[in-house]
Amino acid sequence: MLVEQYGPLKGQMLQIMDETGFIVQPDLVPDLSDEEWLELYKTMLRTRTADMKALQLQRQGRMLTYAPNTGQEAAQVGSAAAMEKNDWHVPAFRELGAWLHRGVPLETVYLYWYGNEYGSKFPEGVKNLPIAVPIGSQLAHGVGLAMASNIKGERDVTVAYIGDGGTSIGDFSEALNFAGVFEAPIVFIIQNNQYAISVARHKQTKAETLVQKAVAAGIPGILVDGNDLMAMYAATKDAIDRARQGGGPTLIEAYTYRLGAHTTSDDPTKYREDSEVEKWKPKDPIKRMKAYLISRGVWSEEQDEAFQEEYGEYALEVFRKVEAEGEPKVEDLFKYTYKEMPAHIREQYEEYLEYLEGKVE
Amino acid sequence: MALMNLIGAINHTLDYEMGRDESVVVFGEDVGLEGGVFRATVGLQEKYGAKRCFDTPIAEAAIVGTAVGMAINGLKPVAEIQFSGFAYPAFNQIISHVARMRNRTRGQRNLPLVIRMPHGGGIKALEHHSESLDTLLGHIPGLKVVTPSTPYDAKGLLLSAIRDEDPVIFLEPSKIYRAFRQEVPEDDYTIPLGKAKVLKQGTDVTVVTWGAYVHEVLKADKILQEEGINAEIIDLRTISPIDGETIIDSVQKTGRFVVIHEAAKSFGPGAELIALVNEGAFLYLEAPPTRLAGFDVTIPLPRGEHHYFLDADRMAAGIRKVVRY
Numbered sequence: 001m002l003v004e005q006y007g008p009l010k011g012q013m014l015q016i017m018d019e020t021g022f023i024v025q026p027d028l029v030p031d032l033s034d035e036e037w038l039e040l041y042k043t044m045l046r047t048r049t050a051d052m053k054a055l056q057l058q059r060q061g062r063m064l065t066y067a068p069n070t071g072q073e074a075a076q077v078g079s080a081a082a083m084e085k086n087d088w089h090v091p092a093f094r095e096l097g098a099w100l101h102r103g104v105p106l107e108t109v110y111l112y113w114y115g116n117e118y119g120s121k122f123p124e125g126v127k128n129l130p131i132a133v134p135i136g137s138q139l140a141h142g143v144g145l146a147m148a149s150n151i152k153g154e155r156d157v158t159v160a161y162i163g164d165g166g167t168s169i170g171d172f173s174e175a176l177n178f179a180g181v182f183e184a185p186i187v188f189i190i191q192n193n194q195y196a197i198s199v200a201r202h203k204q205t206k207a208e209t210l211v212q213k214a215v216a217a218g219i220p221g222i223l224v225d226g227n228d229l230m231a232m233y234a235a236t237k238d239a240i241d242r243a244r245q246g247g248g249p250t251l252i253e254a255y256t257y258r259l260g261a262h263t264t265s266d267d268p269t270k271y272r273e274d275s276e277v278e279k280w281k282p283k284d285p286i287k288r289m290k291a292y293l294i295s296r297g298v299w300s301e302e303q304d305e306a307f308q309e310e311y312g313e314y315a316l317e318v319f320r321k322v323e324a325e326g327e328p329k330v331e332d333l334f335k336y337t338y339k340e341m342p343a344h345i346r347e348q349y350e351e352y353l354e355y356l357e358g359k360v361e
Numbered sequence: 362m363a364l365m366n367l368i369g370a371i372n373h374t375l376d377y378e379m380g381r382d383e384s385v386v387v388f389g390e391d392v393g394l395e396g397g398v399f400r401a402t403v404g405l406q407e408k409y410g411a412k413r414c415f416d417t418p419i420a421e422a423a424i425v426g427t428a429v430g431m432a433i434n435g436l437k438p439v440a441e442i443q444f445s446g447f448a449y450p451a452f453n454q455i456i457s458h459v460a461r462m463r464n465r466t467r468g469q470r471n472l473p474l475v476i477r478m479p480h481g482g483g484i485k486a487l488e489h490h491s492e493s494l495d496t497l498l499g500h501i502p503g504l505k506v507v508t509p510s511t512p513y514d515a516k517g518l519l520l521s522a523i524r525d526e527d528p529v530i531f532l533e534p535s536k537i538y539r540a541f542r543q544e545v546p547e548d549d550y551t552i553p554l555g556k557a558k559v560l561k562q563g564t565d566v567t568v569v570t571w572g573a574y575v576h577e578v579l580k581a582d583k584i585l586q587e588e589g590i591n592a593e594i595i596d597l598r599t600i601s602p603i604d605g606e607t608i609i610d611s612v613q614k615t616g617r618f619v620v621i622h623e624a625a626k627s628f629g630p631g632a633e634l635i636a637l638v639n640e641g642a643f644l645y646l647e648a649p650p651t652r653l654a655g656f657d658v659t660i661p662l663p664r665g666e667h668h669y670f671l672d673a674d675r676m677a678a679g680i681r682k683v684v685r686y
């Protein structure tokens with residue numbers, strides 16, 4: 001069991017593949033084929049490409065505020081890949097890679113960041129919760145999903161995400177505690193990208209690691225190189241398997257780095273040195289997985305470039321559709337407040353329609 | 362005098378009061394090193410040190426809870442909540458302690474603290490960044506709830522808020538943080554809390570509003586003036602405690618009343634104001650007092666927000682209806 005070897009107080013971080021794409025722990029490599037790793041890699045690359053496209057569109061004034069994922073793709077895709085389709089996925093708001101792996105259409109993702117409510121409505125069968133903006137508030141939902149699985153005697157596991165800054169809010173501790181008390185089949189993933197907007201990780205808590213917080217809740221935890229796809233997959237799979245067998249919750253700290261800005265409204269040069277960012281660039285999760293796949297002979301630089309170009313064009317096409325169809329209808333404002341529209345809301349709706357008609361005339 | 366926008370006036374005022382009064386401390390998420398996500402506290406940590414202006418972990422309940430402790434122990438905390446939509450985790454502290462400490466201790470422990478928050482909508486932001494908390498906060502006895510509509514008012518009201526012996530929630534209309542500049546005196550002046558301001562005298566109808574809507578109402582007024590409608594326009598400035606006297610005096614003169622706010626209509630401050638008008642000027646009324654307010658729905662995301670927030674045309678249409686009743 002990985003958690004025994006890499007438990008919160010062991011002072012060790014699980015890494016299977018190093019920065020160069022070299023396998024440092026051959027015994028721990030998960031049992032996936034080269035083709036399966038390649039498929040996961042492609043999802044990481046889709047994530048990055050979709051991110052870059054969104055940033056470009058935002059600069060052109062066509063997309064609203066956007067929260068980029070650059071540098072965190074392995075933490076997202078590796079954890080989601082360890083899930084079964086029927087498991088529950090509970091995001092914070094920076095989990096694009098996991099979303100794409102889980103089958104959320106890019107159109108839905110772009111609709112969300114375009115500022116349309118339909119960006120929180122997923123296709124039937126995608127067991128994902130929508131983005132939760134209030135930090136930490138989603139974790140208790142995850143625990144509730146997992147408790148329900150227990151109560152109903154179902155085997156589904158829940159995987160729920162939070163940022164390093166999010167570990168400071170009460171909701172985080174409450175959720176961990178509940179999960180422990182009720183032995184909920186849930187895996188918490190902290191994407192420790194070292195910053196909460198401008199606030200550096202060391203200013204959020206005196207604790208040496210974030211995964212230590214598992215100790216107080218009496219649940220297992222593991223610190224993982226979040227830029228290592230294999231390690232993220234292995235640790236999450238281990239935790240999910242345990243949860244599915246009745247072993248309760250696990251806390252995973254994915255140690256990673258936000259290479260980009262917090263959102264497009266943020267200027268990171270105000271609070272961190274370029275030299276720090278430069279230091280993290282060689283640890284890029286995409287770079288190392290690409291090197292590995294090339295060394296295995298299943299991928300090439302040319303294919304990589306062609307793939308990015310093709311997906312970039314696809315992303316642009318998707319966005320054009322969002323632009324063309326992304327304006328909400330007036331009735332959309334009103335009709336989802338309750339199952340049945342109460343009289344006072346119907347009155348407001350009709351009065352507004354009347355006003356709009358009068359304006360046209 | 363210096364030309365300042367609203368956010369600049371807030372920054373200047375915090376600087377001014379920290380310089381004058383050592384007990385003032387300023388803190389919140391991203392407030393220290395970065396100077397706030399809206400730059401309200403920029404330069405303060407550099408100038409006054411990290412003991413008096415600092416970043417906190419993400420924990421709104423603890424931000425407000427520690428402000429309570431600091432206020433009891435002789436400081437004047439000015440805490441920032443990053444957006445009013447993230448104040449909810451702090452509501453336990455706000456309602457259970459901030460608002461009650463004076464009453465609970467029979468006046469022994471008062472809380473001279475300020476909680477600032479960007480407030481209101483119309484800025485095309487993500488979910489929870491467009492909230493109007495007028496109703497929720499206005500309903501809590503023991504709180505003063507203040508909202509400026511100009512840089513000049515922002516300074517005068519914020520100085521009063523920091524110097525007040527009771528807790529003040531200071532709602533800053535983020536939509537107009539950088540909308541325009543105005544001459545703001547660099548020396549000391551205060552604007553009393555609990556007093557509305559008549560922005561323009563008029564004879565036909567009393568229109569009350571506050572925050573960012575003030576400027577939209579002034580635009581609506583231009584439209585109405587061209588039609589010969591002469592509205593009296595009042596900026597409420599303090600949502601609680603409400604200045605009933607100024608409003609009732611005005612309605613007794615005009616005979617008509619319209620209140621315009623961003624918050625959802627039902628149970629909102631508009632209902633409260635209309636009750637006051639009915640109680641204090643019923644026999645003067647020539648038309649039903651009217652609310653122009655948010656729909657009773659969740660505030661829409663950016664693509665739909667122009668339907669929710671009233672523009673000058675819609676305000677003018679609503680006021681016109683009352684005048685022509």
Ligand SMILES: Cc1ncc(C[n+]2csc(CCOP(=O)(O)OP(=O)(O)O)c2C)c(N)n1
Binds near residue numbers: 162167193390419
């Ligand atoms: C309760 C609450 N307070 C404040 C915010 C504003 N806010 C949005 S993101 C953020 C920082 C989050 O940092 P972290 O949890 O580390 O996640 P990251 O953004 O780095 O992915 C803050 C303070 C919020 N969304 N919710």
